[in-house]
Amino acid sequence: SGGSDDSRNAGSAGADGKPRPGGTLRVGALGHASAITRDPHGTQTNESDYLVIALVFDTLTIPGAKTNTAPRLSASWESSADLKTWKFTIAEGAKFHDGSPVTAEDVVWSLKRLRNTPSGAARLPGIQAKNISAEGTGTVVVVSDYANADFPLMTRFASFVLKKDTEDSAIEKAPGTGPFKLDWYRNGNARLVRNDDWYGPAVHLDAIEVTMFETPQAMANALIGGQIDLASNAGAVAARTAEAREDIQVLRRPDDMAMPIVMRTAEGSPFADERVREAMRLVVDREAMVKQVLSGYGTVANDIMGTGDPDYAGDIPQRERDVAKAKQLLRDADFDFSRTYELVTTEDIAGLADSATLFANQAGDAGIKIEVVKQESGAFWEKTWKAGDFYTTYWGTNDSVVFYASKTMVSEAGQNEAGWQDAGFDAAYREAISTDEPKRRATALTELQQIEHERSGYLLWGMADGIDLAAAKVQDLPKLAGYGRVQLEGVWLS
Amino acid sequence: MAAPGAGAATAPRRAGTTAWGVAVRVAGTVGRRVLMLVVLLALVFAAVELLPGDAASAAAERGESAADLAERRHLLGLDRPLWERFADWMTALPTGDLGTSARGQEVTELLADPLPNTLILAVSALVLTVVLSLLLGCWAATRPHRLADRLVTHTSTAAFAVPEFVVSAALLLVLSLWTGWLPAVTVTGGDGRPTTWTMLIMPVLALAIPQTGWNTRVVRGALADQAATPHVEAAHLDGLPPHQVMLRHQLPGAVPAIATGIATSTGLLFGGAVVVETLFNYPGIGAVLAGAVAARDTPLIAGVVICAGAVISLVLLAADLIRDATLGARA
Amino acid sequence: MTATVPVAAGRPPRGRRTRRRPRTRTLVLAAVAALPLLLALAGPLIAPHTVDTPVTAPFATAGDGAPLGGDQLGRDVLSRVLHGGTLLVVSALVVAVVTTLTAALVGCAAVLRPRLGRVIERTADIAILLPPLLGIMLIALAWPGGGRRAVIVAAIILGTPYAIRVVAAAASPLATAGYVEAALARGESTAYVALREILPNLRATVLTLFGLRFVEAVYVISMAGFLQIGPQPPASDWSLMVRENASGILLNPWAVIAPSLAIALLAITVNLVTVSLAPDTTAKAVTRP
């Protein structure tokens, strides 16, 4: 299956007509000096690093617009009938920057290297290193431990391909296969030049200069001051500032970021009772949250994760605020109103702590006392995440309902944030991933989403738009949510 | 009677008047400063150890298991006793090796680019601070209790109270966003340095303004103390012009206190750099430090501390030598 | 013919006569200067809105209901500014008072006990090598639940050695003063000598120190607040406001300017008060024989 030709998801050539070749695009991206990573298989907490890596190296697949997995280094893929064995065919004419062709051996070596990193199990779920092999020079075979109709989805973000047997010490200078070659890299900043030999569609830009910014604010200031042409993921406030200016375009990429509130469903938690969770979901004023926390740059959500999925169940009725009903539910569930509940949050991303604050304020209307506790990022991820009763979390890839189901909601999921165990949900999930028959799959997915909407541990009040700011001359910017924003190879300057 | 005072003008030390004596004294002073740096490092090492969490968990990502963490801990050597790690780190120091960060990079390498950048920033700010605060302080001190004096005193107090981030915000708003005179942020080139020198102006100003406030107060205070000494009063009674009284009689006595004030400022400048560099996206040590503390990256923190400590030690050393010189130890 | 020598100090020479007459001018001055301080403390009583309910759009410009516009969540900037000073003032006061008192007592004792003096000098020398902000970060991180208390403790720990040094420096010439020796020789205790003989002569130093310590405490606490150590978001705090709202500075400058001004004003105020209380050190020069 798969292999549609929308690798250029942002491909509409714009009203101005034909793309003009040449020019240097100056991009700002967020990052911290202390977190700089050069290894494509490392943990890139810096967007700037990920951007550079994603332009220099290629993954097997990339996020797409029509189907959420689009081909890249792998031109096409197919699975066995049991949905366990997947075969990826390497794109015609794919070459490393040093001129040598990309072979299946290179890909196998790279995937195995990825699998053997500390977080490899999470990045290639269900795949063991020994089950990755080459078939000839152009095909890679991956065997999953269980049926997984959505496996190609997993190869979108980290499956960067390097030359076989690249030394760890040579990683920083290792040739990639991507649309741009590394000219220089220094402390998070880099200059990339066009790879004229790229196997993909024509690249128009001569070069891309990446500047790392510690704060979105500094990045927005740089854009306003004309020091960069594109501020990647600049945030809503910067967008509002720029809105009035004609020389700056504001790009909204919907369904970019989810900031759900997690309620622990396990026994012993105050939210173990389904009715309490329902009440919480009724108490939140979603419009107000979107307006105040996201400055309006977002959409109301319906407690289902993966809003950008083409299979998203938009027909499930939107839950509205109903304080009276919430109170009734709470009373039925013998909810302890005298207690003050701690809502733990962290300040990793803009708006997260604000959402908690505002929610606490809204919950007060139903007589629920909530105190927001802000934890330092490290402590939050170590102590609260996956363990706390009541906390905020965030996810940046929202184009797959199944992705969330597998990663965070099915009973055995490694990152089951709410400790949720629901037999009905598990069954629906299994049904969905073990078939590639569209109708069966669609029914299963709808069922899955319905259960999630009713009973899960998530309160998803809204989705933040991804917001890029760009100078007026920048054309054909990527429009996909999340990491889709790094696909800058189609951009040109007018 | 020991005079544990920065500004206490004690009897001239006459430890040595020969070249050899001077050398011994200077060596002693340097040795003492180095020893203090070592003590400080030990303290910081221990303090970082007290922090909850460690480098392994800080560098971990979502989905890592306990076994992965233990493995990472072992790789980073975090399972060895603290003193052993400290000893290793210390013994490698003289070879210029600052150890390996929690993310496995050479600390020396991590600091190679940011440190010079921060030094450029801090030194420019320090020079500006010294010049401005001496001028303002002396100017105010020659007009005691007049409007100019009060104005300088209160303005400098306010300037000091207003932290760098407020000054930065104001500068940014006025000099860049509204007028467009200066680049809003620093953009670095392939050589790791800011591409134009104009990018330095705002960060330097943001650092220098609060410190100038503090040092103007110090200078003004030290000069007021000196003004109360009988020999300055006598100089006035001898009919010397005010600038001459200031330069020959008042200022030399105030130098030790001023020098200590400036040394303190150096520490504050490093702190301020953390904020200012973030706001102006300046590629310096401040950003590295902030990240290192968040990540409990002991070797990296220690690396930054030793750099900052060494610079402050140098300033203090200069202060020591100036104090000796003005007290006439070599007379 | 009677001529009066102008009072160089701008206020009557201190002494018996001025002591008896209430120092009206100083009192009035202090009262006026203390007004913003009181406002910071009493602000919550007169704030029009609560600090946590949005009343307008995020970063809305000044207008209906919100005289200084809205902050990043659309909460009333004016109310938050009025609320945001109390804790800052109280924390800074605590830091300044504790630091100054400790410094005054230990500093005086240090000059009477040279060994203690040397220990303190060394400690201060080491403390001075650690950039204060780094110290605060370490202490605050070592005590994660500490919040504001951690910052206060850190500010005290980091500020005291230097403050002691300043007092000791000012006190060291007094240790050999005739009256101190006379007091020691007639059998007074160290505490008495430190408190009643040395300290009164350091009034100017100690008051100035207090003023500067307060300002420094405001600086350090707001710096910590800016770095998200100490006061935590839903709370309104001037430094926090500056940080939170910095991104919207072009949308509603007041959200940043108002708390910044408040911080600056507070510092000037406290300084005015201490300056008006501190005796004029230059006045003593003229009463020499």
Add this chain to the structure above:
Amino acid sequence: MNELAPAPPTALAPEDEPRPPVITATGLAIRLPEGPILLPATSAEIRAGQVTALMGASGCGKTTLLRALVGHLPPGTAVDGELDVLGRTPHHLPAAELRALRRTTVAYVGQDPGSALNPRMTARRLVAELATDPSAANVLGLLAECRLPVDSRITDRRPTALSGGQQRRVALARALARTPRILLLDEPTAGLDAAVRDDLARLLRDLATGRDLAVVVATHDPHLANACADRTIRLTTGPTAARAKSSTATPYTGKGVGAGAGEGIAAESIDAFFRNGRRRHPVLTGIACTATPGSAIAVIGPSGSGKTTLLRVLAGLHPTHTGRLTLDGHPLAARAQSRTREQRRRIQLVPQDPLAALNPRHTVGWQLARPLRLHPDLPKSARPDRVAELLAQVDLPAAHADRYPGELSGGQRQRVSIARALAANPDILLCDEITSALDTDTTTEIMDLLTRLRTEHGMTLIVVSHEHHLVTRYTDTTHVLEAGRITHSDPTRPKR
């Protein structure tokens, strides 16, 4: 109104050629509004080429008058009458003109010139700074003129390395360097021994005649006035400083602990030194002396021989020494802090420097009352009376109890310092140049008082002084201290 008392006609100035006075004061009075009078109405004329001595009891306004001449009065003082210094009135001059007057015409050397010299400049630079001709030759000439041995390296030393007498002469050279027309000196001989004093007198005479200077010397020392003054102006005491007669006051003595009993204080093989870094620099060597109750011992010797140090050793204020101290046979610790309260109360020191001896932040009354607390048997209510009594004993009005030390004259401060030592009711009183700032009458009264305490209550007196007549009149044993050793000890006069 004060009288102009013409000096004995020893003056060399020719009487037949009257020159206009350089300074004229007519009914000049200085007071604080609603406060005490600092200088009662005074008229005087001062002429060039003459040395004018300004004399009068302690606290009569000598220092105040000199300050008025350089336009340097305490802030807030009111000035009545006329003052004309070469056609100008100093306290009315704008800052710039006043500065020019001080720079070129009127040179003032204060009572304590040592601390008025910048400790960071060498003697040579100090003089050159003010010299109208700053050439090396001229500067050395000036220093030589002030009797400093210029051929030694002394001119390259900083003030801290100079003795008190040398400092005084550098200050004088600094004053002369700007070729002034008027030279004002305040108590130039306080604390100096006779030889230095005579030297100075000759120098002043030479300067007045040789340079045609108007020299004004404020002093309480009749010898100096006799030796060099052409004219003497006597200031009478103002009404507020009216003398309290001390003869009526009976000293309070408490229980008279240890009076007449015991063996007194004894020192054995005392070696005292100063530490300078690691090096020791000895001041006293092998000192042995005993003072039995009721005795009076004088310690004399040249300046810098260690007299003050010896007293401080006894008082426990100079702990860097070896040797044995005993009080009534019991060992006495080297540090005052290590002695018992009673021991500390029994030994009292009146220090040499009256300025530093009193805490500027406490009133005279407070400072006198404090030692009274050490008497367990003196009721609290009796303390104010006792304070008044102590003030009367040293010839000060009771109203001075309300004053701060800064509001007293040099001599008044010295007397308060004595009163404070007496307040502790000591058995041993250590007196370090306690009369250096006092006029003859006051000196006599104080010394008589101390003698009475000695004879009636067995108080031991150890006196350091330069004034030979005092030593011979009031003590019975003299120790001569030279370079840290007692070279000889003589009975001053037969024991009573």
